[in-house]
Amino acid sequence: MAHVKVVTARINERVYDDLQYLMKVEHVDQAELLRKLLDKAVRLEKIKLALERLRDHKITIRKAASLANVPYVEMFDLASREGIESGYSLQDVQSYLGKSR
Amino acid sequence: MVLDSSALIPFIRIGKLDLFKDTWANACIPQGVYDEIMQSPRSTGPFLNACRQWIAVKKMDQKKVGQLAEYNGLTPVDAEVLQLCLDENATMVSGDRALMQAAIACSVPVLWTADVLMVAIGKKVLTPRQGLETLDELLSAGFHMRAEVYAALRNAIERLEIDSRNK
Numbered sequence: 001m002a003h004v005k006v007v008t009a010r011i012n013e014r015v016y017d018d019l020q021y022l023m024k025v026e027h028v029d030q031a032e033l034l035r036k037l038l039d040k041a042v043r044l045e046k047i048k049l050a051l052e053r054l055r056d057h058k059i060t061i062r063k064a065a066s067l068a069n070v071p072y073v074e075m076f077d078l079a080s081r082e083g084i085e086s087g088y089s090l091q092d093v094q095s096y097l098g099k100s101r
Numbered sequence: 102m103v104l105d106s107s108a109l110i111p112f113i114r115i116g117k118l119d120l121f122k123d124t125w126a127n128a129c130i131p132q133g134v135y136d137e138i139m140q141s142p143r144s145t146g147p148f149l150n151a152c153r154q155w156i157a158v159k160k161m162d163q164k165k166v167g168q169l170a171e172y173n174g175l176t177p178v179d180a181e182v183l184q185l186c187l188d189e190n191a192t193m194v195s196g197d198r199a200l201m202q203a204a205i206a207c208s209v210p211v212l213w214t215a216d217v218l219m220v221a222i223g224k225k226v227l228t229p230r231q232g233l234e235t236l237d238e239l240l241s242a243g244f245h246m247r248a249e250v251y252a253a254l255r256n257a258i259e260r261l262e263i264d265s266r267n268k
Contacts, residue, residue, distance in 0.1 A: 057198040057199050057202075058199065059199055060175065060176065060179050060197050060199040060200045060203075061106075061107055061197050061200075062175075062176040062178050062179050062200075063175070063176050063179070063199070066176050071137070071140050071141075072106055072137040072140070072178075073106075073110065073137065073138070073140060073141040076106070076107065076110055076243060077243065079243075080243035080245065083245060084245065085245040085246050085247055086107070086196045086197070086198060086213075086214070086244055086245055086246060087197070087198025087199075087201075088196070088198075088213050088214075088215055088244075088246045088250055089247075089250060090249060090250055090253055092213055092216075092250075093215075093250060093253045093254050093257065094253075096212075096213070096216045096219060097219075097257055
């Protein structure tokens with residue numbers, strides 16, 4: 001069994017009410033629902049952070065995939081869907097044309 | 102030529118992987134790139150065929166790769182791609198700016214995914230018209246570039262088309 005840690009946090013009433021609603025609809029207890037939602041939110045946040053760094057070309061696609069804990073091809077597709085450009089610049093076009101003349 | 106996944110994936114997806122073969126006859130990739138592509142269920146058939154025929158899949162010395170990764174702050178597979186370029190004295194073909202910067206820092210020549218089209222047109226593997234069509238296909242397959250860069254590249258290819266008509 002995976003190691004588990006106990007986390008305690010205060011949440012506002014609106015979120016609490018929403019949790020109660022989801023528990024009823026999904027027929028799960030509070031702990032199970034919180035684990036599921038937290039897992040999903042952490043995964044999405046890691047992807048968001050990785051994509052931000054990739055957008056700035058500070059990291060490679062592989063580094064972004066590793067930070068977000070997703071396979072390379074998935075990170076390639078996520079970057080593509082987010083419209084993150086490859087970093088190919090006007091200078092690159094001109095440099096290639098200059099070299100090929 | 103050493104092909105990175107960022108260059109292979111768009112060409113696999115548009116069904117034009119053989120453009121590399123037609124332009125350079127052969128190419129190589131490290132084992133890590135092979136494994137990455139094989140993780141994707143989409144379009145692995147043509148890639149497998151290419152690996153049997155004209156793409157050499159190289160097992161890398163993990164000690165050397167580890168040192169290169171640590172020194173350049175790269176992931177192990179990034180370092181495999183770079184190490185293979187150094188071992189083979191080859192050009193890296195990629196669509197990943199950060200990886201290409203690492204390559205340039207190691208004096209490895211680089212070629213962008215889109216530059217492949219220019220080389221193919223230069224070697225008459227593609228006509229300029231086919232080059233323009235392939236460029237648009239690459240964009241839809243995930244190789245994004247800024248609008249002004251796209252316009253400059255289109256212009257350059259269109260000029261080649263005018264030149265070829267005038268000859």
